[in-house]
Amino acid sequence: MFAFSPTRPSLSPELLARVRPVSLAKTRTVPLGNPWRALVPDGALRRGATVVVEAPIGLGGLSLALSLLSEASTNGHWAAVVGVDDPGVVAMAELGVDLRRVLFVPRPRGAWAESAADLLDGVDLVLVRPPSRPGHQAARRLMDRVRERGTVLVALSEPRAPWPLPADLFFRVTQAEWVTSSRLDARYLTVHVSGRGEMARGSEHVVVVPNRRGAAEAR
Amino acid sequence: MEQLLAVWVDDLAIEQPDGSTLRHTIALSDALEAMCPFTEVVRRGLFVMPLRGPSRFFGGDDAVLAMVRQCVLDVVGVEVKLGVAEGLFCAELAAHREVLVPRGASDAFRRAQPLEVLGRKDLATTCQRLGLHTLGAFADLEPARVAERFNQHALVLHRVARGELTELESQRDRRLARRLAQLRGESDLFEEQQGFFGQRGAEDDRAEAAARRVRHRLGAEAIVVANLHGGRGPEDRATLVPWGSPATVVRDHAPWPGRLAAPSPATTLSHPVPLQLRDEANRPVVLSARGVLSAAPTAVIFSSPLRREIVWFAGPWPLVERWWARHRRRAHVQMVLATGEALLVVAESSRWWLVGIYD
Numbered sequence: 001m002f003a004f005s006p007t008r009p010s011l012s013p014e015l016l017a018r019v020r021p022v023s024l025a026k027t028r029t030v031p032l033g034n035p036w037r038a039l040v041p042d043g044a045l046r047r048g049a050t051v052v053v054e055a056p057i058g059l060g061g062l063s064l065a066l067s068l069l070s071e072a073s074t075n076g077h078w079a080a081v082v083g084v085d086d087p088g089v090v091a092m093a094e095l096g097v098d099l100r101r102v103l104f105v106p107r108p109r110g111a112w113a114e115s116a117a118d119l120l121d122g123v124d125l126v127l128v129r130p131p132s133r134p135g136h137q138a139a140r141r142l143m144d145r146v147r148e149r150g151t152v153l154v155a156l157s158e159p160r161a162p163w164p165l166p167a168d169l170f171f172r173v174t175q176a177e178w179v180t181s182s183r184l185d186a187r188y189l190t191v192h193v194s195g196r197g198e199m200a201r202g203s204e205h206v207v208v209v210p211n212r213r214g215a216a217e218a219r
Numbered sequence: 220m221e222q223l224l225a226v227w228v229d230d231l232a233i234e235q236p237d238g239s240t241l242r243h244t245i246a247l248s249d250a251l252e253a254m255c256p257f258t259e260v261v262r263r264g265l266f267v268m269p270l271r272g273p274s275r276f277f278g279g280d281d282a283v284l285a286m287v288r289q290c291v292l293d294v295v296g297v298e299v300k301l302g303v304a305e306g307l308f309c310a311e312l313a314a315h316r317e318v319l320v321p322r323g324a325s326d327a328f329r330r331a332q333p334l335e336v337l338g339r340k341d342l343a344t345t346c347q348r349l350g351l352h353t354l355g356a357f358a359d360l361e362p363a364r365v366a367e368r369f370n371q372h373a374l375v376l377h378r379v380a381r382g383e384l385t386e387l388e389s390q391r392d393r394r395l396a397r398r399l400a401q402l403r404g405e406s407d408l409f410e411e412q413q414g415f416f417g418q419r420g421a422e423d424d425r426a427e428a429a430a431r432r433v434r435h436r437l438g439a440e441a442i443v444v445a446n447l448h449g450g451r452g453p454e455d456r457a458t459l460v461p462w463g464s465p466a467t468v469v470r471d472h473a474p475w476p477g478r479l480a481a482p483s484p485a486t487t488l489s490h491p492v493p494l495q496l497r498d499e500a501n502r503p504v505v506l507s508a509r510g511v512l513s514a515a516p517t518a519v520i521f522s523s524p525l526r527r528e529i530v531w532f533a534g535p536w537p538l539v540e541r542w543w544a545r546h547r548r549r550a551h552v553q554m555v556l557a558t559g560e561a562l563l564v565v566a567e568s569s570r571w572w573l574v575g576i577y578d
Binding site for chain 1: 555
């Protein structure tokens with residue numbers, strides 16, 4: 001009701017000193033699994049944040065982005081995957097994603113941003129791969145929506161078609177190397193992780209995505 | 220579309236207070252499953268199985284019909300109504316009318332039916348006033364015209380009448396399958412699928428509302444969920460089904476010899492892309508009948524200008540399935556390209572297909 005009243009009720013100074021936010025920023029997070037937990041502040045994704053994963057085509061960006069969903073989905077959060085036209089469902093299961101709580105919109109055609117916005121209202125994590133270079137306007141609107149709804153957006157992009165706005169958390173794959181035996185065993189990804197504030201300078205890490213069991217782990 | 224044999228047992232349609240209906244239903248479905256493992260209990264009194272396989276095995280359609288008739292007589296002790304047609308909707312109608320609709324004639328059969336078979340009295344009366352008496356006449360209406368006059372539900376019925384959907388929602392009793400499983404003591408099998416719609420929390424409701432909005436925006440097939448099941452390659456082990464369609468029970472306790480080990484490709488192509496493998500002398504690499512490559516592949520050609528060097532490959536790992544049919548011979552090959560990309564390709568019918576990308 002207060003939201004519509006022309007003047008908001010002013011609180012007395014002594015009351016103002018005692019009130020606190022309904023929820024602390026720390027509780028408003030979505031959990032992250034290994035190895036990412038050790039690489040980001042608080043070991044979780046802050047609600048309202050936009051995470052950008054950038055990788056040259058075919059070099060592990062999709063696996064990395066999907067692995068960000070795993071811990072949240074096993075903890076009961078819903079996730080959606082928009083614009084990944086042929087998702088490797090078995091690989092997702094190996095990464096630890098609980099498929100019972102994942103919605104897919106494989107081919108949103110022109111409406112990728114609208115579909116993602118629709119899903120942001122209902123799920124906690126939305127992974128989106130724009131089919132072409134994402135527009136400034138669409139990205140801005142989507143990120144505003146994410147902040148407003150308190151969900152997490154994971155945008156998957158390529159160096160050729162980068163996400164047009166700065167992200168709260170930025171994973172950039174710089175190198176991918178396969179370890180092979182008689183078969184493909186594991187892939188070592190060199191990932192540059194950066195973000196806002198204390199993360200501004202960024203740091204480089206080598207992670208294994210996927211390992212011999214198809215999961216993500218620290219080296 | 221597949222020809223289905225619908226088995227309609229009048230006596231099992233209404234549940235008796237003494238529980239004999241469910242006991243008979245279980246006994247009959249077990250007996251029918253012995254004839255065909257793909258037998259399904261659709262709802263009380265209605266069973267359905269694909270006809271082609273049993274027909275080949277038992278020596279013709281008539282032999283299968285006679286066996287099923289005898290089977291129902293032995294197990295339940297009553298006469299049965301049998302019908303054969305394509306799709307569940309037509310198959311059930313065929314059973315009620317006790318006809319065998321030949322392959323390809325199901326369309327005409329469906330179009331000749333009266334409108335009452337859709338089970339909506341108001342729709343039938345209104346259409347009759349408009350001079351539409353058969354499903355065919357109703358089906359010929361433009362979907363937009365139907366949407367103007369009737370509600371959303373009628374549009375679904377219209378799709379059934381047009382043959383775009385093969386069954387009515389009201390045909391299936393989803394709770395029955397669960398009760399039968401509980402009676403059999405297999406209820407734990409159903410726990411897996413309960414994650415979706417059982418034990419719902421506020422998150423599930425929110426997710427469902429969001430999914431509904433996307434479906435409204437992009438159409439029924441646009442939003443999908445994943446089912447995992449048995450299979451050898453990653454491309455066989457998963458299906459994406461439209462969100463909201465009945466979930467299937469996952470029963471994968473079978474070993475799959477030759478199953479490709481983890482890690483699996485993060486992209487699994489639903490429509491494999493043809494490609495060519497070349498050896499050092501630029502000759503095509505082929506898979507022999509014994510599952511051996513003619514030479515080590517050194518390059519992959521997607522389409523004529525797009526050629527990539529192969530720096531490492533492994534395989535072929537033959538998929539020994541239906542070994543009696545030579546053309547089903549398949550083999551997986553993993554490769555890493557000079558660009559750093561890793562691919563999973565499969566040889567089938569002497570051609571190569573790209574089925575997965577480790578991206």
